Amino acid sequence: MSSDMFLDIENLSLELGGVRILENISFSLDRGKYLGIIGPNGAGKSSLLKCLGRLQKNYSGRVLLEGNSISSMPERAVARRIAWVHQTGSDSLPFTVREFALMSRYPWQKAIGGETLEDMEIIDRSLETAGVADIGDRQLNSLSGGERQKALIAAALAQSTDILFLDEPTSFLDYRHQVETLELVERVNREQGITILLVTHDINLALHGADEILAIKRGRTAWKGKSEDLHHKELLSEIFDTEFESFVSNGQKIPYVAPRGLVR
Amino acid sequence: MKRLALPALALFSMAVIIAAPFIGMQQISFAEFLSGSDMNIARIMWDLRIPRVLLGWITGATLALCGLIFQALFRNPLASPDMLGVSTGAAFGAVLYIRTGIVFSFLGLISGLSLAAFAGALAATFAIYAAGNLRRGGMSEATLLLAGVAMSFLFGSLNMIIQFTGGYVDTFRMMRWSMGGIQAVGFAPIIATLPALAVIFAVAFVAAPELNLFVCGEDIAASRGVSVAKLRRFLFFSVSIVIGINVATCGPIGFVGLLGPHICRKMVGTTDHRKLAVASLFFGGAFLVMCDTAARMLWAPAEVPVGVLTYCIGSIFFLWLLVRGKR
Numbered sequence: 001m002s003s004d005m006f007l008d009i010e011n012l013s014l015e016l017g018g019v020r021i022l023e024n025i026s027f028s029l030d031r032g033k034y035l036g037i038i039g040p041n042g043a044g045k046s047s048l049l050k051c052l053g054r055l056q057k058n059y060s061g062r063v064l065l066e067g068n069s070i071s072s073m074p075e076r077a078v079a080r081r082i083a084w085v086h087q088t089g090s091d092s093l094p095f096t097v098r099e100f101a102l103m104s105r106y107p108w109q110k111a112i113g114g115e116t117l118e119d120m121e122i123i124d125r126s127l128e129t130a131g132v133a134d135i136g137d138r139q140l141n142s143l144s145g146g147e148r149q150k151a152l153i154a155a156a157l158a159q160s161t162d163i164l165f166l167d168e169p170t171s172f173l174d175y176r177h178q179v180e181t182l183e184l185v186e187r188v189n190r191e192q193g194i195t196i197l198l199v200t201h202d203i204n205l206a207l208h209g210a211d212e213i214l215a216i217k218r219g220r221t222a223w224k225g226k227s228e229d230l231h232h233k234e235l236l237s238e239i240f241d242t243e244f245e246s247f248v249s250n251g252q253k254i255p256y257v258a259p260r261g262l263v264r
Numbered sequence: 265m266k267r268l269a270l271p272a273l274a275l276f277s278m279a280v281i282i283a284a285p286f287i288g289m290q291q292i293s294f295a296e297f298l299s300g301s302d303m304n305i306a307r308i309m310w311d312l313r314i315p316r317v318l319l320g321w322i323t324g325a326t327l328a329l330c331g332l333i334f335q336a337l338f339r340n341p342l343a344s345p346d347m348l349g350v351s352t353g354a355a356f357g358a359v360l361y362i363r364t365g366i367v368f369s370f371l372g373l374i375s376g377l378s379l380a381a382f383a384g385a386l387a388a389t390f391a392i393y394a395a396g397n398l399r400r401g402g403m404s405e406a407t408l409l410l411a412g413v414a415m416s417f418l419f420g421s422l423n424m425i426i427q428f429t430g431g432y433v434d435t436f437r438m439m440r441w442s443m444g445g446i447q448a449v450g451f452a453p454i455i456a457t458l459p460a461l462a463v464i465f466a467v468a469f470v471a472a473p474e475l476n477l478f479v480c481g482e483d484i485a486a487s488r489g490v491s492v493a494k495l496r497r498f499l500f501f502s503v504s505i506v507i508g509i510n511v512a513t514c515g516p517i518g519f520v521g522l523l524g525p526h527i528c529r530k531m532v533g534t535t536d537h538r539k540l541a542v543a544s545l546f547f548g549g550a551f552l553v554m555c556d557t558a559a560r561m562l563w564a565p566a567e568v569p570v571g572v573l574t575y576c577i578g579s580i581f582f583l584w585l586l587v588r589g590k591r
Contacts, residue, residue, distance in 0.1 A: 050483075053487060054486075055483055055486050055487060074491075075486065075489045075490065075491050076489040077489075078489065079487060079488050079489030080489070082487070083487070084483070084484070084487035086481075086483050086484060086487070088481075088484075091480075091481060093480050094479065094535040095476070095480075095535055095536075099476075099534075099535075099536065100480075103473065103476050103477055103480070103488065104488055106473055106474075106477065106488045106489055106490070107488060107489035109473065111470060112470060114538075159488070165487075
């Protein structure tokens, strides 16, 4: 039976080319929450996100959004609910920031007619929120990693969805841009009530940003719960096969962790 | 500057269409044509040159638009309709028709050679699609592209086998056909190819937002709500059929589909496919008319097949593009 949760994942398994990628993942998430999905490289984090967002359809089990199966929703309907910030690395995106944001209006546009005044206002607001209004006419390919990531988030916001998926949004970014990106994500979560699912292998990021955490190891659920409960070193070393040291910075409840060495 | 690129291109293209029929072995002046007193001039213009210029323009525009769609679809700047087996498939149909020596026509309007070429193009299209689709997990852009290239080589070698077994006359006809050429006497070829151009322009123009998203990759397109697999199938078949109609009429004409979209991107300075569709229409048309006019003039009174000329100009451009190297 489906519960009355916002997002419900029941016994999700994925097999690609005879290899088990995900096995029996189940979890639920309330509207407006910020979920961090963590785990080592190759654990299946990104594949899980793809299943949830209907970019991967060959899974077994169920993904329910407000009780409706995502896999039976048309592409456009899904795109009106879920926006993505993909891991694009060095992919060539030969468009300006503004053009790319306009392309995210696609699920709301009619086949013929092009952009409306409303589209333009939404784009202006999104660029403003992400702090890229002044570089709207720059080519995405000419931006630095940090600017580019903010521009991609701006485009995702322009899609006007109530759910945002981010796949490793801080890899390749320097510290300042990591912080800027995460603050931006937290801000849209708190101020606009957008539900966030963020994939990362950075534990501190998840510990301090997310409300809840789902940890995956070799395709299985390794741990799930409130993020303030995850900082036990034994738990973390089990998930990542690495010994951790934790530090409590002044006044903060949740400690920071750093890797110390391999588990022996 | 770039804002004016589209209107400038449109004007230039129109100017080429208007000027080209007056250029040729017999130079005809505006006044001579308008006075309409000389029957010979009227016949040269209405039966030969005007249809030929129009057919050239339609063909160039069609090829450039098809190339534009394919390059976005396959996310590959080197993709072009003549690389994907449809043209060689058409050639296979034509070569087989000549070799078997059967002669037929459809209502006396469309030659058997064209029908055979079109049938060959269709056969190739379905073969490529089937091969690309047999793989478990559906058709990815990479498999479809590779299937197309493989099919192109397969039909190419079959063509050579048939040519090898043919007599001198047949072989010459086959060779001449596979060089491509804009030959029109009267307006029948235009009636066949103009609707195809209209369809492919409408497709490129209406599907421009989807093509923009395709360029960014399958995941980005899908996450914005594009039905990637469905649209890819639709675009693949519409381009292939339109190319089939065109190749059946003019033979394979290379490189307009490859180089047209690249030049348009440079001129218009954007990757927005709505603007690129308009640019490709006008540039492709003007380019092929100019090539064909050159083909009529260079060796006069003999004619160089225009396909040979576009390959020549196209290859040089292509090398320049490679050497220039930065994207």
